[in-house]
Amino acid sequence: MAQPLYVYLQRPDTGEWVTVGRYLLTKGSSESMGSFRYAPSYLAAGHTWSIDPINLPLMAEMEFAAPRYDGLPDALRDACPDAWGKALIERAYGVPSGAHESRYLLLAGNADRWGALAVGVHKKPSIAALSAPRLAQLTDLVLELHAIAQRQPPKHAALRKRLLGTPSLGGARPKATVVETLANGEQNFWLVKPALLGDAADIPKLEHACSLWASAAGLFAAPTVYEVVGDKETSQISTLRVLRFDRAAGRRLLTLSAASLLQAEYPAATKEQTARWSYPRLAEELKRIGAPIEDRQELFARMVFNAVIGNDDDHPRNHAVIWQQTHKRWRLSPSFDVVPSLDDTPKQLSMQLCLGRRDISRESILMDVLRFGFVNQTEASDFLNRLLGRIEHGFDEVRGLLDAPVSALMETRLQRNLTLLRA
Ligand SMILES: Nc1ncnc2c1ncn2[C@@H]1O[C@H](COP(=O)(O)OP(=O)(O)OP(=O)(O)O)[C@@H](O)[C@H]1O
Ligand SMILES: [Mg+2]
Known part of the structure; x- marks a missing residue:
């Protein structure tokens, strides 16, 4: 990577986007060296949010080496896709499997990024404001995820484009985010995880039951909703929705x-x-x-x-x-x-x-x-x-x-x- 990548943070207090630091990667013949540094402007503003209190404590003048993930800082790796999102990026952009993490990081886009970080090549934050599909589109969304998983052509071109443009969430199974607008105007962001054709059992139902079971035992589980989408003539697909804990009141956490x-x-x-x-x-x-x-x-x-x-x-x-x-x-x-x-x-x-x-x-x-x-x-x-x-x-x-x-x-x-x- 010749040019630095800038890291942006949505401020936990005001919701404003600020540049929190920059990431540099130097490719060697066998391995890469990466490092992160907090932006002088961020430190000068007196912000106290460390983006990773263990690996990147707030310190002026400090160039933090990234010892894992072939030179990608841990907090940025958290904002990268895993198997599912990477497979989408490889297909959409012709990226060879096993490319450096930083390629997936950038190509995954900021629109649906996990947490409150975003990345870009410009010093000033510019975050694409792509709206997530609405809850009313859940069935189409799930059918489209299935079509992608089975390498079928798009059933719903706009949703396909949206899904390929926002593959940043982690995990191995197909997933997407839908937004639900409540009567009071507030929005809930739901992570959608449909059943897969090869599943040995109804995994969404099992995941939902375990979330309720954990809650019944007094544990603190992310709220879930289980539903079967589609109709009998086409196909019926079990689907789980999990409330995203990294979104609240229109903000990223x-x-x-x-x-x-x-x-x-x-x-x-x-x-x-x-x-x-x-x-x-x-x-x-x-x-x-x-x-x-x-x-x-x-x-x-x-x-x-x-x-x-x-x-x-x-x-x-x-x-x-x-x-x-x-x-x-x-x-x-x-x-x-x-x-x-x-x-x-x-x-x-x-x-x-x-x-x-x-x-x-x-x-x-x-x-x-x-x-x-x-x-x-x-x-x-x-x-x-x-x-x-x-x-x-x-x-x-x-x-x-x-x-x-x-x-x-x-x-x-x-x-x-x-x-x-x-x-
Ligand atoms: N309720 C949630 N709120 C915010 N982020 C979440 C939530 N659930 C999952 N995530 C994020 O999305 C990622 C993938 O989700 P999840 O672990 O449910 O998918 P998966 O494909 O079943 O994963 P795995 O590969 O572990 O089987 C998680 O690692 C986490 O970063
Ligand atoms: Mg997981």
Whole structure:
């Protein structure tokens, strides 16, 4: 990349866009070197928002080297697409698979970018104000996502163009954003995740049920809506909508993934990287960035919930934090993408439950509890026992939603894991 990329931030207080810094990439023969620096104008204005309090603390005159993602700073990697968005960019722009992350970053466009960051080649922020499709277009949107996934020609040319122009959200499954305008004029932004043809079960329904289940157990899950779109003559497609926590009152909210907080790559190519994926370490990082103790205990509860339901796709890009301007502090985001594996009951999670251990067991859950803010083993053990009770009863509220084979599988898994995890 010959020219620098400028990074913009939508100010958490006024909503105005400002240039927060610039990113430079120098390509070497085998690897690239990247660095980020806060803009002198940003620092001179006295802004106090760091875009990544772990890797990019606010410091004048500091050129921060980017040690991961082949020279892309973690916070910018969070604003990049993953498998789904990258595949769209490769198709739309003829980008070779495996191109440098910075190409995907720029081509993904700012219109639907995760969090409150945007990028561009100009010093002054210029953010394309593309409006998201309306909720009323949900069926067309889902049919178009399916057409893209199956490499079919457009069914709805304008929506196809919109989807190919906004592939910046992460994750592997097809997705898009719709906006719902409420009676009072406020807008809700929903992440749309339809079923896929090859799915072994109704995954949107399962994800919805797990979100309700987590809430019933007292956890803080992103609100979801499940619906079947389309009509009988064409096709009916199960679809999940998840309320976007990085949008509120027409603004973008500053976010950061757990991967960034853990200084770990996701997806990871090496064991050294996956060794950094850890719940107790994430709890410590939450403390370090000033999140309250409730967030560490909520994280502990999510770890236990994932263990009980068998969600072993709990990787560090499936956890995040969000900047809360009213209290001027970072908070754990609501939980999202919590879906049990439908293969054999997982014996391990993706992230470590205690130092060096991923196994789903009472021992590993209770090994590192001080890091989650518990005062001692007894307090954590009592918390765990009560939580397991709430998770057990929470299932009663959602079992009826699930299709019979999935409900039976989850019932068996629940009882087995409760036995495993109870004292
Ligand atoms: N409710 C939400 N609000 C804001 N951002 C979200 C929300 N849910 C997901 N995201 C963002 O979108 C990304 C992709 O979403 P999600 O994890 O649900 O997709 P996926 O394709 O199922 O992912 P995976 O590849 O982990 O299976 C997340 O990593 C996160 O950055
Ligand atoms: Mg995910």
